[in-house]
Amino acid sequence: MSDVTACTEVVEVAQPDELSWIFWTADWLGSWSNGLARVALS
Structure with a gap:
């Protein structure tokens, strides 16, 4: 249980950016792919 908590804290502190x-x-x-798909299909 303590290992899981420690990992969660590391993720929250280290990786928001x-x-x-x-x-x-x-x-x-995703937006770029959608635009490309529309051009290809039209």
Whole structure:
């Protein structure tokens, strides 16, 4: 139980910026892919 808590704390403290960057990039890539698909299908 203590190991799980320690890992959770490390993730919360160390990675907020990295996670937000990952989510932003994933969102951007999703939007770009959707746009490309629309052009290809139209």
